[in-house]
Amino acid sequence: MGRAPCCDKVGLKKGNWTLEEDQKLTAYINEHGHGSWRALPKKAGLLRCGKSCRLRWTNYLRPDIKRGEFSASEEQKIIQLHALLGNKWSAIASHLPRRTDNEIKNYWNTHLKKRLIKMGIDPVTHKPQCSTLVSANNYRSSLVPASNASAGNLSAVNHMAQWESVRLETEARLAREAEMRAKGTWRPSSSVHYLTQQSRSPDVHDLSSKRTFASVANGSTGTGIQMQLNAASNGVFGELDFGKLRADISFMASCLVKNDNLTTFQQRMCSPYIAMSETELSNSLIKWEKTSQSNAGMAWSDSLKLKSSNNMNIAQGRDSSSCSSPSQASEHGSPTSTLSSLDLVSKQKPNYTDPSSQKVRRLCWHDNKPSNISTPLSAFEQAQSPPSADVILAAWYGAAGKGHSREGSPSPVPCLEEIMQCETLNDTSEGSLLIGSKSSDLLCDLELVSEGMSSSHHHHTSVDVDGGDDGHDICEISYSTLLAEDDYECEWTNILEEDVEAVSAALDDAEANEQLSFGCSMN
DNA sequence: AACCCACCCAACCGCCTTGGA
DNA sequence: GTCCAAGGCGGTTGGGTGGGT
Incomplete structure (x- = not known):
């Protein structure tokens, strides 16, 4: 038996809509709204089925369509x-x-699909049908801004696609979670791994007193990043399994080097501001890796228990990001740079949602930059775009390799934070930083909710991981600014109580069972 | 002018999902 | 849990159109 028709079609008109019908439909909806589409035609005096009316409205008559x-x-x-x-x-x-x-579907079928075929690109897989290099290059340049196109290759497109896919999925996930939180139904992942009580540094505030906390560290084995964020009342950050983090980053970098994907990485990270050649960066990373082995045992065999000393006095509504220079940041209480470290240069961000209250933070090498990474500071001072991949990688490496780099800070965590916040450089109020890795079970679904850097905004940062088709996993640190402060506060409250309970329980379990250990080996 | 043909795109069809009873 | 109505979605159709012969 066939499916029943959506409505009784006897005597109903089909085919193109006349102007008169359009006017009737528009007038009715403008006055009454569409309500039930099934009932609409009769009420509007149309000899059409409800579905036809709905399609005509949504695809053609709606005032907000272009x-x-x-x-x-x-x-x-x-x-x-x-x-x-x-x-x-x-x-x-x-x-x-x-x-x-x-409209998009039609446009694809009638124009874009054919264009790709003409270029030798399979419109289904978006891969070259044959080795038509010229056409493939044309295709790439149709996807990648001209400034980037020269540095990339076709695989960049696929990786960008994967990354973008992750981003979209993350967006969707965050939206779902936000909705769940708003309804009070959100719960942390059941497979949460937390640090043991013992591993926590004495200077990390007790969890139960935390103002900010929302962390899901989906633990797995191997090379993932495990983090626990014990957000202090005056800022963010707590503990981090930096051994694993470093191992993972190291692994990631070697994969990138081996697989010749640095260009991809660079492109995705930073677009036009690539200060180093691929070879240069590869060599730098390899070289750094070698030279860092000597202190690795000490720096990475321990679980570093960290409290950010770069928490920027958030409680007082101040932070280094609201300063216009590193020196000002220092005056505001942020530690000064000592070793070959990163420092922040803040600049007014153009086109920001709220230019008056937001500042741009930019990563750069402040002093004693690693000699084997020739990053011209001026390039970043002048840049109006996120820092390039070499800087970000160097930031990770610098942070990881040196253990810490700031006076008064026992840890590299501030650098991690900086990397996250560096994403505020994006032109919109949200952005993401993506890091590829070849580990098949790269874990980590970490979410941090912290009070924003300014009094009027809250920032929402998360780390997510997903697998790419080519065997690479992708770790994404995404960032967004939530402008609906009232909603956010509500969400915040909901999270807080639940998470404190959940995390306390997890900590107790971990302590009792000694399930968790840190200071993972480097391999 | 008439015909053919390829193309375009609005509209349709039928399956799927969702939400309420 | 089941049923059903309503709406969403993607594939397909077919009438209109314009260019070429």
């Missing part, structure tokens, strides 16, 4: 999104404001 030619950037976006999502037209449409899924 019609007409697609811009180059829209085309580029459609191709990118199609590479990630396939024929998920509604999902694609959700990233193209005011465009309907139907």
Whole structure:
């Protein structure tokens, strides 16, 4: 038995809509809203089925839809999104404001698909159908800004797609979680691994007193990052299994080097501001790796229990990010740079959601920059874009390798924080930092909720991991600014109580069973 | 002018999902 | 848990259109 029709179609009109019908439908919806689509045609005096009315409205008559030619950037976006999502037209449409899924679908089928085929690109896989290098390059340049295109290769596109996919999934996840939190139904992952009580530093505040906490560290074996954030009342950060972190970053970097994916990495990280060549960066990282072995035993065999001394007096609403220079940051209480460390240069961020209250933080080498990483400081001082991959990698390495780099800070955690916050450099109020790794079980679903750097904004940072098709896992640190402060406060409260309970219990269990250990080996 | 053909895209079809009873 | 209505979604259709012969 076939499916029953959506409505009784006897006597109903089909085919193209007339102007009169459009006017009737528009007038009715403007006055009454659409309500039940099934009932609408009768009420509106139309001899159409409800479904037909709905489609006509959503795809054509709705006032908030944009019609007409697609811009180059829209085309580029459609191709990118199609590479990630396939024929998920509604999902694609959700990233193209005011465009309907139907319109995008049609445009794809009639224009873009053919264009790709002409270029020798399989429109399904987005990979070259044959070795038509010129066409493939054209394809790449249609996806990658010109400033980047020269440095990349086609694999960059695929990786970008994977990364973008992760980002989209993370966005969706965060949205889901936010919704759950708003409903008070959110719970941390059941497979949470926490640090043992013993591993916590005395200077880390007791969890139960934390103002800010929302951490899910989905523990697994191997090379992942395990973090626990015991957010102090005056800021963020607590403990981190830096042995694993370092091992993972090290592994990641070697994979990147081995697999010739640094270009991809650079592109995704920093676009036009790539100060080092791929070879230069590879060599630097390898060299650094060798030279760092000597102190690795000490620096990485211990679980570093950390409290950020770079917590920027958040409780007082101050932080170094609101300073216009490192020296000012220092005056505001942030520690000064000592070793070959990172420091922050804050600059006013253009086009920010709230320019008056937001500052841009930029990572740069302040002094004693590692000699084997030739990052020209001026390039970053002048740049109006996120720092390049070498700086970020160097930041991780610098942080990891030196153990710590700041006076008064026993740990590199501040550097991690800086890396996260560096994402505020993005042109929008949200962004992400992505790190690839070849470990198949790279873990980590960490979420940090902290009070924002300014009094009027809260920042939401998370780390997520997902697997790429090519065997690489991708760790994403995403960042967003939540502007709906009231909602956020509500969410915040909900999280706090639940998490304190959950984490306390987890800590107790861990302590009792000695399930968790830190100071993982480096291999 | 008439015909053919390829192309475009609005609209349709049918399956799937969701949410309420 | 089941049923069902409503809406969402993606694949496909077919009428309109324009260019070529």
